[in-house]
Amino acid sequence: MSNIVILAGSMRKDGNTDLLVQAFAEGAHVNNSVEIVSVADVKVSPCTGCNSCFTREGNKCFQNDDMIGIYEKLKAADILVVASPVYFYGISAQLKAVIDRLHTPVRNGFPIKKLALLLVGAAELPELFDAIKLQYQLILNFFHLEDAGMVLVRGVKDKGDIKGNAALKEARALGLSIK
Numbered sequence: 001m002s003n004i005v006i007l008a009g010s011m012r013k014d015g016n017t018d019l020l021v022q023a024f025a026e027g028a029h030v031n032n033s034v035e036i037v038s039v040a041d042v043k044v045s046p047c048t049g050c051n052s053c054f055t056r057e058g059n060k061c062f063q064n065d066d067m068i069g070i071y072e073k074l075k076a077a078d079i080l081v082v083a084s085p086v087y088f089y090g091i092s093a094q095l096k097a098v099i100d101r102l103h104t105p106v107r108n109g110f111p112i113k114k115l116a117l118l119l120v121g122a123a124e125l126p127e128l129f130d131a132i133k134l135q136y137q138l139i140l141n142f143f144h145l146e147d148a149g150m151v152l153v154r155g156v157k158d159k160g161d162i163k164g165n166a167a168l169k170e171a172r173a174l175g176l177s178i179k
Contacts, residue, residue: 027175
């Protein structure tokens with residue numbers, strides 16, 4: 001049994017990204033503990049790049065926001081799942097703020113061994129997810145993480161467009177495969 005934390009990067013509640021996350025979580029719950037952190041429910045300021053977390057006691061960021069709770073959740077996570085809508089060939093700004101705040105020595109205490117990626121985009125372009133996939137691969141390489149899998153969904157724009165899409169079954173199966 002693994003502890004899975006899903007960073008859900010959509011501000012649109014119950015939208016396509018949330019539905020994909022829910023499908024993954026349904027499968028993952030069978031063999032694991034799963035916690036979803038939605039950017040719509042937290043207030044996280046962007047990293048300022050000051051690097052004060054490298055010298056402050058306990059490597060604490062000077063910003064006192066909801067990132068403190070996210071760090072605590074990640075300290076117990078074996079697997080991290082990153083889920084985002086894709087607006088302009090990148091993850092959502094709110095999710096990017098959370099990820100950028102992982103530029104801290106605190107991350108060295110995370111037991112995370114695997115990373116998975118769930119993406120939803122409106123366009124049908126074959127290269128829609130390429131930039132994010134490159135960043136994902138660089139993160140896997142840098143932190144020596146195992147790729148737990150990806151579900152990439154094109155052509156879903158309006159809220160609910162993903163309903164009935166085979167990607168929901170794919171996400172559920174991916175979640176179920178993780179132990």
